[in-house]
Amino acid sequence: MEIRRRKNQIELSELDPFLAELLRQIPASANTEGAPSVEQRIFSPPANGKEAELCAEWKIYVEPELRRLFQTATQTVGVDLEQLNGNEKSLANRTLCIPTKHADAWLSALNQARLVIAAKNNFTELELNDHLRSPIGSRRDLSLFQVNFYGFLQEFILREMDC
Amino acid sequence: MSTEPLGAEVAVPLIPGIVHPKSAAPSTVGAPTIEKETRAEEALDLPWHVVVHNDPVNLMSYVTMVFQRVFGYPRDKAEKHMLEVHHKGRSILWSGMREPAELYVQQLHGYLLLATIEKVS
DSSP states (O other): OOEETTTTTTEEEEEHHHHHHHHHHHHHOOOOOOOHHHHHHTOSSSSOOHHHHHHHHHHHHHHHHHHHHHHHHHHHHHHHHHGGSSSGGTTTTEEEEEEEEHHHHHHHHHHHHHHHHHHHHOOOOOHHOOTTTSOOHHHHHHHHHHHHHHHHHHHHHHHHHHO | OOSSSSGGGGGOOOOOOSSOSSSSSSSTTTHHHHHHHHHHHHHOOOOOOEEEEOOOOSSSSHHHHHHHHHHHHHHHHHHHHHHHHHHEEEEEEEHHHOOHHHHHHHHHTTTTOOEEEEOOO
């Protein structure tokens, strides 16, 4: 895979089917439904237990806004990912172009996905920092690879936004 | 590239915890009393801290970018706070009145950081 900034877009080229599929998994991976530990992390309380009134009002007024914000980001990313639609064979050496105006949506969706995967798998800090871990031998290893791959993309987008 | 911070969209008032001074009160005897009460409530309301807590998943560069965007901090100050979060587990990013503190926490949650508002005891 090659990644570069080209004018007003970030271009991921020579994508092999495996990485293309990981990219296509971003919106689904960011889904918080059905896992209480994930909901707890993504929609963490705004205060400790002493501020019960604030936490209750937050649930009513702020949480729905946050859900909408996160959903909008993953939808934007989902539309960009339609470039990768097709069967496995047609995914070979594909190119994905991310408009730089969608960079914020991508940062958010990638972050959502990383947090959800990490919460679902209960990854430790040690595991998350073990970048040399290989090869992928289990579902857990694959999830960790996914978190690191999405993190790599985040880093690249952040660097390009900084330029 | 959009220059609109993600968190800006969620910056809606949450709880009207602050009593605002009455505006341009007519010359009645009641007006000065109201102003005094307002000052007293504001004094009781101070200070609140905006605290960001450590999270092993969020990238250091991402957290630094969020601090720059939300608080308008220069990069070196944002990095100092990010490192404090990383090494000490938490950092006080801002202190002041409750309403702006809540808005900052809302924005930080919009970026998926672990942030809380804490009243100084």
